[in-house]
Amino acid sequence: MTVKSSREPARAELAKLGEAELLEVIRAQPVPAHVAVIMDGNGRWATRRGLPRVAGHREGVKAARAAVRAADTLGLQYLTLYAFSTENWSRPKQEVSTLMTLLERSIHGELPELMERNVRLRIIGRPNGVPPPVQRGIDEVVRQTERNTGLTLVMAFNYGGRDELIDAFRLVARRVASGELQPEDISEVHVSRALYTKDIPNPDLLIRTSGEMRVSNFLLWQIAYTELWITPTLWPDFGGADLYRAVLEFQGRTRRFGGV
Ligand code: IPE
Ligand code: IPE
Ligand code: MG
Secondary structure: OOOOOOOHHHHHHHOOOOHHHHHHHHHOOOOOOEEEEEOOOHHHHHHOOOOOHHHHHHHHHHHHHHHHHHHHHHOOOEEEEEEEEHHHHHOOHHHHHHHHHHHHHHHHHOHHHHHHOOOEEEEEOOOOOOOHHHHHHHHHHHHHHOOOOOOEEEEEEEEOHHHHHHHHHHHHHHHHHOOOOOHHHOOHHHHHHHOOOOOOOOOOEEEEOOOOOOOOOOOOOOOOOOEEEEOOOOHHHOOHHHHHHHHHHHHOOOOOOOOO
């Protein structure tokens, strides 16, 4: 049985507000510290318009910029964007290389605004496999923004949740092999600290665009108790108001963490 609080209809009405009004409403309540986003649907956005898939990726960059601005304006501490998965290498060569160039160029192009907004860029994922010039370009932005103290923008790039767990197991196994750690003493803390996200809190809210009901190898350990919000909107059409709508709905949820 679903029990609806008397505030639910009001929340549905509020969701129709524009970006500025929504911002005002959600700011009046605690906002999540960490929002993660599976930015999906660029290809479909382009195909529906008779355009090549890469046109959707180009448009997707604009949506990512809007999401960063909205997250910063709202005062989120962490925004994680899933930009390229380990499985995305299986796409046509041309699409992969365009994505690589686009990601590196757009991250670099955003540097002045990231500095202005005091945003710190971090990357999670395996650096090996990424073309060296792309890796160098991204590393440069990470270095330049590392002292910024505002929003932390986490880009999941060449990221796979299973690879992250494998890398964590390797780290923990090394500690056990060296005698520093006993197998029976391994706890959640040891695993969490061995992940790429070791000093980042788990996401409170996970957004997926384009309507797919799956997690696609994203933050498998970290999303154990994350609230999910899935919208049919394709990523290039996702704007700041959509991010705020997700937060509005999050604020109406009851998180139980297995309790009552
Ligand atoms: C998301 O859009 C971007 C990446 C995965 C890099 P897609 O390219 O997956 O778009 P669809 O899902 O095919 O529409
Ligand atoms: C997830 O989207 C990966 C990114 C958004 C980078 P995909 O389009 O790769 O996921 P699937 O293939 O639909 O599961
Ligand atoms: Mg997709």
